[in-house]
Amino acid sequence: MLPAEMPELPVTAAIGERPPFGAMEHLDAARLRAEQERTLASPRRRASLSARLLFSVMDLLYGEERTLPKFRVLELVARVPYQAWENVAYVAMTHTSREHGFARRIFDKVRVSRFEQDNEQWHLLILEELVSRQPEHLGFVRHRIVPQLLAFAYYQLSWFMYAVRPSWSYRLNADFEDHAEHEYAHLVAEHPEWEDVPYDGSFTGDYGRYDSLADLFRQIGYDERLHKLESEGRIAAPRFA
Numbered sequence: 001m002l003p004a005e006m007p008e009l010p011v012t013a014a015i016g017e018r019p020p021f022g023a024m025e026h027l028d029a030a031r032l033r034a035e036q037e038r039t040l041a042s043p044r045r046r047a048s049l050s051a052r053l054l055f056s057v058m059d060l061l062y063g064e065e066r067t068l069p070k071f072r073v074l075e076l077v078a079r080v081p082y083q084a085w086e087n088v089a090y091v092a093m094t095h096t097s098r099e100h101g102f103a104r105r106i107f108d109k110v111r112v113s114r115f116e117q118d119n120e121q122w123h124l125l126i127l128e129e130l131v132s133r134q135p136e137h138l139g140f141v142r143h144r145i146v147p148q149l150l151a152f153a154y155y156q157l158s159w160f161m162y163a164v165r166p167s168w169s170y171r172l173n174a175d176f177e178d179h180a181e182h183e184y185a186h187l188v189a190e191h192p193e194w195e196d197v198p199y200d201g202s203f204t205g206d207y208g209r210y211d212s213l214a215d216l217f218r219q220i221g222y223d224e225r226l227h228k229l230e231s232e233g234r235i236a237a238p239r240f241a
């Protein structure tokens with residue numbers, strides 16, 4: 001499907017301008033502040049039971065306080081629905097490769113999923129680096145093994161939901177991304193000192209250069225909103241439309 005033929009989704013403009021259809025939306029400092037305020041002023045989604053269960057498990061394992069190690073786990077889990085969708089879509093393409101138009105539409109979806117997945121991967125790499133600079137020692141089981149188990153379970157759930165009824169998986173992901181968007185907005189609000197901390201990480205060349213750590217997290221939070229809007233737009237869309 002060509003960009004001009006993309007269906008009208010609530011975030012079509014944002015998605016249409018992003019890879020594989022365009023460049024990533026990189027906001028300036030004033031817009032980043034405005035979008036954070038918008039997030040803080042907006043109500044959260046009414047999360048599904050499975051999403052609420054996931055958030056409760058994360059609170060139980062990593063505490064209710066917003067900490068960088070907890071956000072690292074959140075980013076590790078955030079990638080997996082996109083991986084699951086890519087996997088299901090490849091299976092579907094294998095079985096429909098003779099129907100060129102249909103296979104092409106699936107392939108375009110795969111490309112969007114890959115972009116989202118890469119975007120989450122940058123978030124994770126940035127968080128990994130920031131966490132590694134902190135002096136506190138993190139337990140290997142709680143911060144390395146358990147997050148992998150969580151991600152594995154979430155992958156299986158996303159894969160199953162997407163294979164049976166994609167809207168279930170999109171809804172769960174929208175809940176997850178909405179949660180992430182709000183959590184990042186609150187994280188920045190809780191750390192006014194980050195306004196004066198420059199971000200000098202290894203990933204500025206890939207993810208962009210930001211005046212402060214606060215703006216870096218505002219941008220990540222804004223990415224989460226775009227992920228949410230895309231999933232919300234897909235909930236009602238027909239399969240592989």
Ligand SMILES: [Fe+2]
Nearest residue numbers: 075078120123
């Ligand atoms: Fe993320």
Ligand SMILES: [Fe+2]
Nearest residue numbers: 078177224227
């Ligand atoms: Fe996200």
